[in-house]
Amino acid sequence: MLYKKLRLIIIQSGIIIFALSLFPVKAAIVASIKPIGLIAAAIAHDIVSIEIILPDGASVHDYSLRPLDIKKIKAAELILWSGPAMEAFMSKVTETVTIDKKIEIDLLPDIQSLLLRNSNGSCLSYLDSSISLREMGFDKDKKKQHHSQHNMHFWMSPEISRKIAIVIYEKLLKLMPIHHKQLDANLQHFKFSMLMTDAYINNQLSELKGKGYFVFHDAYAYFEKYYGLTPEGCFTVNPEIPLGAQRLYKIRRALIKKKVICVFSEPQFRPAIIKAIIRDTPVRAGTLDPLGAGISLGKDSYVQFLIQLSDQYVNCLKGD
Structure with a gap:
């Protein structure tokens, strides 16, 4: 009798898991890597959720998408990624995504002009x-x-990150016009916090x-x-x-x-x-930490990343 009950529970559990797998995964914005997600979180705050594909501690060089990653990407209202030079694992799955639902950062004209060229190593x-x-x-x-001909760690640049934030804002404004007031407020908060952070870091690093x-x-x-x-x-x-x-x-x-x-x-x-x-x-x-692994997504997550990086320079170079 006990065996039959256990067998029934196992069968029912399997049916439930299978049924859940048929439902699409809800993911409003999907970012390939954490730093891009930090910028997106500032603009999408209190509007939509952000999902990061590359787990903390994983490498962009050899990462392979899991089935759940693919489901998230296909369900996303907007996909953000650097481009194939940095994230080859995203190339195939983004090919069929329409242009209005993705941002490939290395193709943005305002960003391309600011990318630093790699020398011969x-x-x-x-x-x-x-x-x-x-x-x-x-x-x-x-x-x-x-490696591409450019240094693709562009999120390290406050100037480039401001431009990326504006592109995300403009894209979300088209996708979600009903949220225009919140989007406006988020963008203004981001710009102001970046100004304050910039002044703080300039002062902090000037003596180094x-x-x-x-x-x-x-x-x-x-x-x-x-x-x-x-x-x-x-x-x-x-x-x-x-x-x-x-x-x-x-x-x-x-x-x-x-x-x-x-x-x-x-x-x-x-x-x-x-x-x-x-x-x-x-x-x-x-x-x-070039990826902000310990930082939670939120409206101030990107400026927290910059301040954390600045603090890390100071702690070692200024050390008593």
């Missing part, structure tokens, strides 16, 4: 030119697969200009250019590739030669390497 300019591209984790095949440091990979160029910071170098172009012994030796030599104050790792990449390189030196170790 931009970290090379900071170190001994004898270091090969392969040592940098950036051989010919990897370059073709993972000229101080030497290394970053883990070349993700911060927009932020650094905007606020006048200048790194002495970066560990790698492609953070997915392990660093070779010769590369590590040259970095350690450069740290001492250039009197570097701090080296920055990232939450998802090998801090043990940093500790090994700075051992027996006065160089401090810090962390920069």
Whole structure:
């Protein structure tokens, strides 16, 4: 009798799960990565929800869409993504989405004109030119697969992010005109908070200009250019590739030669390497989070991301 009851419960549960799978997943706005979602959340606040496809800690370079991801994308009222150079995993599923329901950021004319061009492995300019591209984790095949001619970490630029916010606002205004008052209020709040944040960060970072440091990979160029910071170098172009012994030796030599104050790792990449390189030196170790993994989506989430990043620079470079 007990066996029959358990069997009936299992069968009924299976039927319920199957039935639920037939219903579409409701997702108002889908953003490919967290930083884009941070900007979108400011404009869509109190109007629609935001769903992020790439989970915290995952890499854009090798991520594969799950069935639930595909359902969210197909159910979305608006899809936001960087473009195939950064997010190849989004390319196929967005092909059939109509232009009025998606924003591909690398195709926006106002954004294209502001994208920084990648040099021949931009970290090379900071170190001994004898270091090969392969040592940098950036051989010919990897370059073709993972890197475009532009630096695609555009969300690090407050200027570009303002323009992206306006594009999202204009798109949502067409899709949801009934919410025009809230959209107007959200955009104005975003612009004002960006002005205040910009002033705060400029003041905070002004005394750090000229101080030497290394970053883990070349993700911060927009932020650094905007606020006048200048790194002495970066560990790698492609953070997915392990660093070779010769590369590590040259970095350690450069740290001492250039009197570097701090080296920055990232939450998802090998801090043990940093500790090994700075051992027996006065160089401090810090962390920069280029994706805002710990920040909750909300109307001030993007400015929180900028302030957090600024604080991370200060904590290591100014350290007592």
